[in-house]
Amino acid sequence: MFEKFEAHIAAYADLTQDELKYMRSLSATRKLRRRQLLLQEGEVCRCKTFVTKGLLRTYYAREDGTEHVMRFAAENSWMVDHESYNNQTPSRYNIEALEDTEVILWTRENFDRLLIAIPAVRELSERLKSNSLDASQDRIRMNISYTAEEKYQAFVTSFPDIFRRVPLHMVASYLGVSRETLSRVRHAQLKRQRENGVV
Amino acid sequence: MFEKFEAHIAAYADLTQDELKYMRSLSATRKLRRRQLLLQEGEVCRCKTFVTKGLLRTYYAREDGTEHVMRFAAENSWMVDHESYNNQTPSRYNIEALEDTEVILWTRENFDRLLIAIPAVRELSERLKSNSLDASQDRIRMNISYTAEEKYQAFVTSFPDIFRRVPLHMVASYLGVSRETLSRVRHAQLKRQRENGVV
DNA sequence: CGATTCTTTGAAAACAGTCAATCTGTGTGG
DNA sequence: CCACACAGATTGACTGTTTTCAAAGAATCG
Numbered sequence: 001m002f003e004k005f006e007a008h009i010a011a012y013a014d015l016t017q018d019e020l021k022y023m024r025s026l027s028a029t030r031k032l033r034r035r036q037l038l039l040q041e042g043e044v045c046r047c048k049t050f051v052t053k054g055l056l057r058t059y060y061a062r063e064d065g066t067e068h069v070m071r072f073a074a075e076n077s078w079m080v081d082h083e084s085y086n087n088q089t090p091s092r093y094n095i096e097a098l099e100d101t102e103v104i105l106w107t108r109e110n111f112d113r114l115l116i117a118i119p120a121v122r123e124l125s126e127r128l129k130s131n132s133l134d135a136s137q138d139r140i141r142m143n144i145s146y147t148a149e150e151k152y153q154a155f156v157t158s159f160p161d162i163f164r165r166v167p168l169h170m171v172a173s174y175l176g177v178s179r180e181t182l183s184r185v186r187h188a189q190l191k192r193q194r195e196n197g198v199v
Numbered sequence: 200m201f202e203k204f205e206a207h208i209a210a211y212a213d214l215t216q217d218e219l220k221y222m223r224s225l226s227a228t229r230k231l232r233r234r235q236l237l238l239q240e241g242e243v244c245r246c247k248t249f250v251t252k253g254l255l256r257t258y259y260a261r262e263d264g265t266e267h268v269m270r271f272a273a274e275n276s277w278m279v280d281h282e283s284y285n286n287q288t289p290s291r292y293n294i295e296a297l298e299d300t301e302v303i304l305w306t307r308e309n310f311d312r313l314l315i316a317i318p319a320v321r322e323l324s325e326r327l328k329s330n331s332l333d334a335s336q337d338r339i340r341m342n343i344s345y346t347a348e349e350k351y352q353a354f355v356t357s358f359p360d361i362f363r364r365v366p367l368h369m370v371a372s373y374l375g376v377s378r379e380t381l382s383r384v385r386h387a388q389l390k391r392q393r394e395n396g397v398v
Numbered sequence: 399c400g401a402t403t404c405t406t407t408g409a410a411a412a413c414a415g416t417c418a419a420t421c422t423g424t425g426t427g428g
Numbered sequence: 429c430c431a432c433a434c435a436g437a438t439t440g441a442c443t444g445t446t447t448t449c450a451a452a453g454a455a456t457c458g
Contacts, residue, residue: 180417
């Protein structure tokens with residue numbers, strides 16, 4: 001499992017064999033079955049997670065039972081409830097495996113050690129945070145200015161892989177529209193594309 | 200102007216007199232009249248900005264002319280288009296003074312020097328980024344799960360000061376609803392509160 | 399004061415949400 | 429291998445909300 005991490009990380013951070021060995025020594029691995037929770041609302045998010053296989057979602061449930069998807073993370077991406085992890089406070093969110101999933105975990109204490117010991121890890125970590133921030137800004141921009149159809153289109157274009165692997169009602173929930181609406185939006189779009197001769 | 204910065208920053212970062220002097224030596228100050236732009240769409244966001252007085256907004260305009268407010272920043276807060284600043288790429292956004300405003304500016308090169316030279320600045324900078332990220336997550340959560348009325352309520356509660364100082368239609372734009380809708384939501388809420396005897 | 403900006407209101411139209419029913423595909427157990 | 433259960437997607441009818449457009453009133457700035 002760690003080999004996949006090594007293969008991926010090589011393109012993003014320049015790490016020596018020793019550094020990788022150190023990272024590995026401080027990590028844990030875990031396998032999750034479909035539907036299994038990695039984090040449950042109310043718990044503290046103790047670990048930074050790297051997905052080597054499968055697919056996770058972060059969502060939260062309102063009192064009325066409606067679920068809202070905050071984020072997806074497929075293999076070769078990171079997942080963490082930043083707020084809970086950083087402040088070690090109870091999380092509002094659940095993190096659930098949507099497929100059978102394998103992850104590598106670092107506790108906050110261990111990851112902090114890595115940040116200090118390995119400059120390249122610190123740089124990577126900051127770059128990831130920057131990217132998260134930019135992506136969040138972008139999502140906010142779409143949320144406040146796009147129509148349902150534009151949101152759907154942007155999602156499909158930005159995350160074609162995730163789109164294929166996730167039920168439509170979760171995409172709807174991610175975008176903040178009802179599943180029925182998204183179904184109709186999609187229908188209208190497919191029809192329009194067919195009329196315009198798009199293959 | 201820099202004195203206001205010093206007074207504010209004392210509570211957030213432990214800086215020596217020398218360090219403050221150094222920060223000052225690398226900074227510039229600028230006064231903006233109401234309506235004046237600090238950054239214009241297409242320009243690169245070259246500076247990190249601290250507001251000592253007044254009020255800024257970041258917004259962007261779609262092709263159809265509609266404006267969407269991404270963020271407000273009143274005195275004692277920071278403002279930057281993170282994406283443009285970080286990658287030194289053209290910005291999608293405009294930053295405009297909503298009141299006569301005074302700001303302190305650090306170019307990216309100079310601020311980077313500070314990050315290296317003063318550990319407390321680096322810590323502060325990271326903390327600010329963390330907070331931005333948490334705030335963004337929160338806003339996304341509200342965007343996808345709150346009704347117009349809940350969004351309005353959350354805004355008033357979170358930013359009572361800004362709420363008092365900006366026109367309602369900009370709050371509407373920040374929340375992603377039309378000004379008319381927000382006006383009606385507000386009307387309905389005031390009425391309800393009066394009926395329930397809230398002063 | 400006069401011009402501009404901002405807010406409110408009404409009416410109609412567009413849009414999205416809800417509820418209920420149906421349809422589809424998948425996978426499980428008999 | 430079939431039947432059934434289940435999760436997901438779609439559809440229709442209806443309801444409710446939001447937007448749009450137009451107009452008027454209020455507040456503010458220069």
